[in-house]
Amino acid sequence: xxxxxxxxxxVCHSCEVIPELEGHEFKPSERLLDLGAxxxxxxxxxxxxxxxxxxNIPRVELFxxxxxxxxxxxxxxxxxxx
Amino acid sequence: xxxxxxxxxxxxxxxxxxxxxxxxxxxTSAMMEGQNAFRVMERPxxxxxxxxxxxxxxxxxxxxxxxxxxxxxxxxxxxxxxxxLQEAWEDANLDEVDPSRIGLVIGGSNIQQRExxxxxxxxxxxxxxxxxxxxxxxxxxDLCGLCTEQFxxxxxxxxxxxxSASGQLAIIQAIQALQTGKVDICIAMGALMDxxxxxxxxxxxxGAMGTDRYANEPARACRPFDKNHDGFIYGxxxxxxxxxxxxxxxxxxxKPYARISGWAMNxxxxxxxxxxxxxxxxxxxxxxxxxxxSAHEIDYINPHxxxxxxxxxxxxxxxxxxxxxxxxxxxTKSITGHGLSAAGTVEVIATLLQIKESRLHPTRxxxxxxxxxxxxxxxxxxxxxxxxxLNLSIGFGGINTAICLQKI
Numbered sequence: 001x002x003x004x005x006x007x008x009x010x011v012c013h014s015c016e017v018i019p020e021l022e023g024h025e026f027k028p029s030e031r032l033l034d035l036g037a038x039x040x041x042x043x044x045x046x047x048x049x050x051x052x053x054x055x056n057i058p059r060v061e062l063f064x065x066x067x068x069x070x071x072x073x074x075x076x077x078x079x080x081x082x
Numbered sequence: 083x084x085x086x087x088x089x090x091x092x093x094x095x096x097x098x099x100x101x102x103x104x105x106x107x108x109x110t111s112a113m114m115e116g117q118n119a120f121r122v123m124e125r126p127x128x129x130x131x132x133x134x135x136x137x138x139x140x141x142x143x144x145x146x147x148x149x150x151x152x153x154x155x156x157x158x159x160x161x162x163x164x165x166x167l168q169e170a171w172e173d174a175n176l177d178e179v180d181p182s183r184i185g186l187v188i189g190g191s192n193i194q195q196r197e198x199x200x201x202x203x204x205x206x207x208x209x210x211x212x213x214x215x216x217x218x219x220x221x222x223x224d225l226c227g228l229c230t231e232q233f234x235x236x237x238x239x240x241x242x243x244x245x246s247a248s249g250q251l252a253i254i255q256a257i258q259a260l261q262t263g264k265v266d267i268c269i270a271m272g273a274l275m276d277x278x279x280x281x282x283x284x285x286x287x288x289g290a291m292g293t294d295r296y297a298n299e300p301a302r303a304c305r306p307f308d309k310n311h312d313g314f315i316y317g318x319x320x321x322x323x324x325x326x327x328x329x330x331x332x333x334x335x336x337k338p339y340a341r342i343s344g345w346a347m348n349x350x351x352x353x354x355x356x357x358x359x360x361x362x363x364x365x366x367x368x369x370x371x372x373x374x375x376s377a378h379e380i381d382y383i384n385p386h387x388x389x390x391x392x393x394x395x396x397x398x399x400x401x402x403x404x405x406x407x408x409x410x411x412x413x414t415k416s417i418t419g420h421g422l423s424a425a426g427t428v429e430v431i432a433t434l435l436q437i438k439e440s441r442l443h444p445t446r447x448x449x450x451x452x453x454x455x456x457x458x459x460x461x462x463x464x465x466x467x468x469x470x471x472l473n474l475s476i477g478f479g480g481i482n483t484a485i486c487l488q489k490i
Contacts, residue, residue, distance in 0.1 A: 047211060047212075050210075
């Protein structure tokens with residue numbers, strides 16, 4: 001799975017968790033928080049993405065990501081080393 | 083339990099979701115026609131090599147006004163609660179009320195068993211991926227969070243449990259909250275009890291849930307007060323009623339359904355599922371006393387009437403010995419099935435709608451009554467102007483509740 005695929009996955013799960021985002025043009029620089037995701041929503045989106053990727057890592061390892069693009073980078077890196 | 087200087091309390095709104103209809107209009111017409119939705123249940127998690135009978139809500143239609151984010155993560159019980167409360171909210175025009183003066187009591191405990199069972203089965207081998215919302219939703223009180231966020235209720239909200247009397251117990255708690263002035267308006271909900279196959283099996287093994295006798299004729303299985311009864315048949319349902327003080331209500335455009343004239347609850351001191359004749363007599367007498375009514379003034383009884391052999395017999399004996407044999411009796415559960423935690427509220431709603439319609443719904447499958455001295459409504463609806471109604475609920479663990487409703 002490449003970075004583009006992971007980005008699409010996050011977009012897909014974000015729209016599922018926040019139906020109002022359907023049709024929104026997501027950008028890697030955007031933050032889930034700014035898109036209306038509260039802490040529970042963000043935890044849901046991340047867990048759903050990790051499950052789809054079959055990536056079982058401590059959540060703390062994702063804490064550094066400041067926007068969707070950085071989240072993609074971290075997930076991609078973890079996937080490579082998994 | 084008695085109360086003095088009781089303010090006049092009225093019911094100004096209701097919401098109902100059931101297997102025979104969503105919303106009061108659909109429910110009323112299905113109830114009066116004696117429709118049913120009993121069949122082998124199909125909701126995922128209800129069967130495991132079994133074929134339990136029951137009445138399941140065929141489809142839910144949430145209005146566009148409900149928050150989709152809440153609906154997505156709400157359990158089935160939670161979704162039904164939101165839909166039901168919305169009807170009651172709009173029925174009582176609560177948007178015009180200061181939300182900090184509105185309270186919510188949700189009757190029912192352990193009400194999401196089927197949903198929890200499914201989550202266990204899905205995630206037991208991969209717990210790391212369990213949805214974070216499960217950390218909120220596994221608690222019954224999540225319904226309080228869902229409902230208060232959606233409607234902005236700011237007074238108080240909590241759940242309470244009283245087994246199959248939970249729905250009436252919620253109304254009694256709402257009454258007490260109004261009597262003490264804690265809030266001006268209080269909503270009481272009987273939450274949908276979502277059974278998994280394990281609860282179904284245990285309730286059947288206990289002898290409470292009906293047998294397979296009518297497996298090939300599910301519509302005939304639920305038979306309160308009939309000689310061929312052998313236990314209750316489950317039915318998914320949820321009800322909500324809006325209570326307020328008549329003297330503090332400036333909301334003239336709201337038309338009340340009925341006045342609450344009396345109520346009572348007591349315990350048998352018995353953990354077991356069997357009913358108590360003495361407890362039932364006592365709760366009826368206390369409710370009538372509080373309502374300042376004599377037995378002959380009650381002209382309609384909505385009983386607990388589940389279809390349990392010992393339960394039905396005990397209840398009719400208690401009713402008869404309280405000099406209430408003249409009052410019409412029908413069994414709403416013959417139509418809806420037994421909603422357990424929801425039953426008490428749903429049956430108060432059935433009573434309110436019958437008061438409004440001046441008509442009593444039929445009792446399905448009541449072909450050979452176990453008692454002929456009581457005034458049971460059989461297979462046809464009956465035209466009757468209810469003046470004073472008595473609603474009864476009984477729950478495992480020896481709880482008895484009663485509520486008197488008066489036509490306005």
